[in-house]
Amino acid sequence: MDNPQLRRAALFGGISLLTLLIFVLIGQKQALVIGVITGAAYGLLGLGLVLIYKSSGVFNFAQGEFGTVAVYSLYLLHVNGVPYVFAVLGALVVAVLFGLLVERIIVRPLFDAPRVTLLVATAGVSLLAVGVEIWFGEARLRNVDPALPRTDRVSLLGVRISDQRLLLIFVLLVLAAVLAYFFNRTTLGLAILGASQEPTATELVGISVRRLSSFTWGLAALLGGLAGVIGVPAAGNTFGPGIVTSGLLIPAFTAAVLGGFASLPGAFLGGAIVGVSQALATSSDAFDFIPGQAGTVIAFVLLVGVLSIRPNGLLGGKA
Amino acid sequence: MTGVVAQTEADLLEAAKAEAHKDEGFSPSPGGWVGRGALYAFAAVVVLVVPAMREAFEVNIYTQAVVFAIIGLSLNVLLGYVGQISLGHQAFVGIGAFTSAYMVSVQGQSFFVAVAVAMVVGALQALVLGAVSLRIKGLYFALITLSYGLVAEQSIFQIQSLTGGGAGQAAPKPSAFSTDLRYYYLCLAFLGAVIWVDHRMMRTKGGRALLALRENPRVASTFGVNVKVFTLFAFTVSGVFAGLGGALLAHNDTFVVADIYNFRLALVFVIMTVVGGLRSRTGVIVGSAFFALLGFFIEKFHIIEVALSKLPKPLTPQIAPLVVGPLLLLLTLTLYPGGIGQQVRPLLRWLGGHRFDIHDRGEKEVQISDVRA
Numbered sequence: 001m002d003n004p005q006l007r008r009a010a011l012f013g014g015i016s017l018l019t020l021l022i023f024v025l026i027g028q029k030q031a032l033v034i035g036v037i038t039g040a041a042y043g044l045l046g047l048g049l050v051l052i053y054k055s056s057g058v059f060n061f062a063q064g065e066f067g068t069v070a071v072y073s074l075y076l077l078h079v080n081g082v083p084y085v086f087a088v089l090g091a092l093v094v095a096v097l098f099g100l101l102v103e104r105i106i107v108r109p110l111f112d113a114p115r116v117t118l119l120v121a122t123a124g125v126s127l128l129a130v131g132v133e134i135w136f137g138e139a140r141l142r143n144v145d146p147a148l149p150r151t152d153r154v155s156l157l158g159v160r161i162s163d164q165r166l167l168l169i170f171v172l173l174v175l176a177a178v179l180a181y182f183f184n185r186t187t188l189g190l191a192i193l194g195a196s197q198e199p200t201a202t203e204l205v206g207i208s209v210r211r212l213s214s215f216t217w218g219l220a221a222l223l224g225g226l227a228g229v230i231g232v233p234a235a236g237n238t239f240g241p242g243i244v245t246s247g248l249l250i251p252a253f254t255a256a257v258l259g260g261f262a263s264l265p266g267a268f269l270g271g272a273i274v275g276v277s278q279a280l281a282t283s284s285d286a287f288d289f290i291p292g293q294a295g296t297v298i299a300f301v302l303l304v305g306v307l308s309i310r311p312n313g314l315l316g317g318k319a
Numbered sequence: 320m321t322g323v324v325a326q327t328e329a330d331l332l333e334a335a336k337a338e339a340h341k342d343e344g345f346s347p348s349p350g351g352w353v354g355r356g357a358l359y360a361f362a363a364v365v366v367l368v369v370p371a372m373r374e375a376f377e378v379n380i381y382t383q384a385v386v387f388a389i390i391g392l393s394l395n396v397l398l399g400y401v402g403q404i405s406l407g408h409q410a411f412v413g414i415g416a417f418t419s420a421y422m423v424s425v426q427g428q429s430f431f432v433a434v435a436v437a438m439v440v441g442a443l444q445a446l447v448l449g450a451v452s453l454r455i456k457g458l459y460f461a462l463i464t465l466s467y468g469l470v471a472e473q474s475i476f477q478i479q480s481l482t483g484g485g486a487g488q489a490a491p492k493p494s495a496f497s498t499d500l501r502y503y504y505l506c507l508a509f510l511g512a513v514i515w516v517d518h519r520m521m522r523t524k525g526g527r528a529l530l531a532l533r534e535n536p537r538v539a540s541t542f543g544v545n546v547k548v549f550t551l552f553a554f555t556v557s558g559v560f561a562g563l564g565g566a567l568l569a570h571n572d573t574f575v576v577a578d579i580y581n582f583r584l585a586l587v588f589v590i591m592t593v594v595g596g597l598r599s600r601t602g603v604i605v606g607s608a609f610f611a612l613l614g615f616f617i618e619k620f621h622i623i624e625v626a627l628s629k630l631p632k633p634l635t636p637q638i639a640p641l642v643v644g645p646l647l648l649l650l651t652l653t654l655y656p657g658g659i660g661q662q663v664r665p666l667l668r669w670l671g672g673h674r675f676d677i678h679d680r681g682e683k684e685v686q687i688s689d690v691r692a
Contacts, residue, residue: 059461061406109653116402119458120593121652123406127586128645134638246582250469253462292477300466304451307463311455 012269019276031279033159039275040169041231045244045252046259046267047175048223053261054183055196055216058115059253061122062102064245065129066221067228070095071239072133074229075144084147092225099221103214111213126245133241141240146233164234171230172268175223180264192216251278254299260312274299345674355670370503377615378499379571384611385506386567389513391592391607392600393560396517398589399597400529401553403452403460405445407468408588411558413580414471415441415565417481420490420575425480430493434566441562442555449554453547460554468585476577487576490569506567513560514600525552587640590648595659601667602660609659613640 045063052060073094077087102125110118148163155161183189195202195209203209224244231248232239255274259266278295290297347355370381390412397403405411415437422433448467452460476482483489496505520526528549531539540546569575587610595606617623617636627634634642651658669675 057457059458106649106653113652113656114402116398116404116458117652117656119404119461120398120589121649123586123589124645124648124652127590128642128649131638131641131645135634135642136632250466254466257459257462290474291479292474294474296469296473300470303463303466304448307451307454307459 019273030159031283032276033161034283035276035279036272037161037165037169037275038235038279039255039271039273040165040172040268041227041235041248041271042251042255042274043268043271044168044172044175044231045224045227045248046256046271047172047179047264048220048227049252049256050259050261050264050267051179051216051220051223053256055192055212056107056118057196058118058122060220061119061245061249062125062129063122063220063224063252064249065126065242066095066099066224067231067244067248068133068239068242069098069129070225070228071144071232071243072137075142075239078145084145088147088229091229092222095221095225095228096218099217099219099224100214102221103217107213107217108210126242130242130245137241139241141238143237144233144239145237147230162234164230168230168234171226172271175226176264176268183264188212188215251275251299254303257303258306262312274302277302347672355672358670366507367504371500375499378503380612380615382499382503382506382571383568384608385503385510386564386571387588387591387607387611388604389506389510389560389567390564390588391595391603392513392517393557393564394588394592395595395597395600395603396553396557396560397460398592399603400521400526400533401550402533403449403458403550403554404589405464405557406461406582406585406589407464407466407471408561409580409582409585410464410468410471410475411441411444411561412565412568412584412588413575413577414444414475415562416490416569416575416580417476417488417565417577418562419566420483420488420569421481423491423570424483424489430496430570434563437566438559438562441558441560441565443558445554445558445561446551449551453550465582468582472577472581476580482575482577487574488569490573490575492570492573502571506571509563509567510604513563514604516556517600520556525549529553583641587644590644593658594644594647594651596657596661599658599660599664601663602658605663606659610640610644613643 045067048063048066049060052058052063070091074087074091077090078084082090102122106121106125107118110121146162146164148167150163152160153163154166183193191202191207192212192215195207195212199209202212227248228244232243235247251274252271255270256267258270258273259268277298281290281294281298370378373381390408393411394405394408397405418440419430419433419437422428422436423430426433428436444467448463449460452463481488492502493505496502521530528539528544529552531542531544532546532549536546591607591610592603593606594610595604596602614636617627617639624636627636627639655661657664665676
């Protein structure tokens with residue numbers, strides 16, 4: 001067991017097995033299924049967070065708004081008669097444009113600024129987007145249709161899973177795999193990692209750090225947009241201003257931290273853990289002693305616990 | 320050879336001294352002093368006398384501006400001195416508010432005891448969360464406080480005995496300061512105390528250690544500065560100020576409801592501090608007061624309200640701050656990183672008995688923080 005990756009895999013496997021065992025023992029199989037599904041949405045948003053963290057070293061608080069903007073675009077396009085598929089594509093284009101715009105007018109001027117400045121700036125972008133949504137869209141809820149409306153096709157351990165949620169999990173798994181390959185095997189992916197660690201050296205070997213930055217933020221916005229257009233209709237059909245930020249962003253951050261913030265598959269695993277813990281907190285009466293929403297408290301405890309015991313995350317090696 | 324070197328060094332030193340003390344020996348003329356005195360008097364009238372002539376409900380809003388200034392200074396300790404950010408300050412402030420209200424209404428303690436307890440509770444929260452976030456390099460305090468803010472909103476504020484349920488917890492004003500005006504002066508006094516503590520803190524060993532840490536943690540620790548201890552010290556001070564701010568807010572409204580202590584408020588706190596200008600006490604106070612009064616001013620000055628309603632999509636006084644605030648934040652960060660503090664610096668220097676130099680931007684470009692996380 002000298003190989004650290006092997007050891008990590010063993011640790012991860014052990015934890016998963018243990019968790020599974022506990023759930024089955026206390027008869028919360030349903031919580032497991034519901035949790036993994038909810039966690040998929042966290043994981044999808046978490047992928048974008050990890051991507052930006054890997055390349056810019058900053059927690060991107062605007063990630064949720066990439067999703068919300070996409071949902072609003074989807075709604076507007078679809079309501080005005082654009083077929084659903086094209087509306088989704090249009091929404092993703094809008095999200096990417098938004099991401100590129102943020103990169104150009106906010107991130108790039110702050111390229112040499114301290115990271116905490118950039119962090120505050122992303123929070124500002126998020127807040128401005130929510131403000132504009134409230135301004136133009138009013139603080140009311142609207143309905144958005146899922147891509148796949150059928151809900152009675154698949155059932156697992158007595159829990160019905162809508163097609164939209166299956167789509168969400170499928171998209172998440174594919175994206176996590178593709179991105180992991182991208183960062184470990186392709187030149188462009190390695191260039192992004194290089195640029196985050198040694199921007200000057202990256203420039204010296206002839207790679208444009210600025211273009212990489214545009215690319216990364218565009219890609220992150222695309223991931224955020226996907227989380228919005230697939231995740232929001234999967235969770236429920238209604239949405240309002242700041243829906244993705246208020247509903248998914250904090251669990252997604254927790255998921256990314258659990259996964260170690262440097263690991264893309266980690267975001268998926270972290271999402272599942274957060275989702276399952278929250279589902280368990282609502283369904284089991286073992287957590288009744290916690291006032292209010294136990295799920296939130298559990299997510300916080302997980303975050304603090306992981307940072308205290310394994311600061312680099314469950315899957316993370318050295319940061 | 321050594322003589323030459325020494326001479327050069329002496330020359331350099333002299334040049335540096337001359338640069339540093341270029342308006343040494345400058346002293347304002349009597350007229351200059353009168354002008355400065357007039358401005359001081361004007362500021363004193365605005366802060367001390369004008370509220371006495373306004374109606375009670377308006378004084379209540381001014382008090383809120385004063386308390387926001389305390390909260391802004393609390394965040395300034397984190398953002399400006401340590402280079403960490405709290406996105407859960409509404410939790411520190413809100414828990415301070417409920418603690419104080421609970422101590423007075425349920426436990427029957429006096430106001431000042433309750434405020435002290437709120438400060439201790441604030442300190443403990445910041446200390447514990449700060450200790451966890453220091454386990455790992457990076458801006459994890461932001462994430463932890465963000466998550467903690469949500470816990471406060473959805474769990475801690477649901478504790479019936481602490482918050483009095485949905486109806487809220489009563490928080491009467493102390494009997495000696497029962498009118499809005501007297502309470503306003505009390506809060507001003509507290510703000511004065513906070514400014515003094517902040518000023519003293521930055522002048523003592525702890526403050527210098529914090530400045531060194533912000534400049535370069537590695538060099539600072541090489542010189543024997545205990546990074547963790549001083550960072551935790553700053554977190555604690557920030558928590559104390561936040562708890563105090565919460566307690567004062569509670570008794571200003573005489574009633575605490577959980578609804579207002581939401582995530583949006585945490586972001587307002589961040590915006591007002593950054594727009595005010597980190598590390599500039601005056602800037603932070605002006606910025607905080609500005610955002611506390613923004614909605615009120617839009618309603619009070621009818622012209623602004625009319626202008627906003629003429630926009631293609633009307634902007635009501637309720638949502639205008641939600642759009643204007645973030646816009647100001649982004650403009651500050653990208654174009655004027657020093658915020659209001661940088662803008663008013665020439666004026667402050669002038670008030671301090673120096674020449675008025677409109678191009679004075681401080682010793683160097685002011686930055687949010689020099690910490691590279």
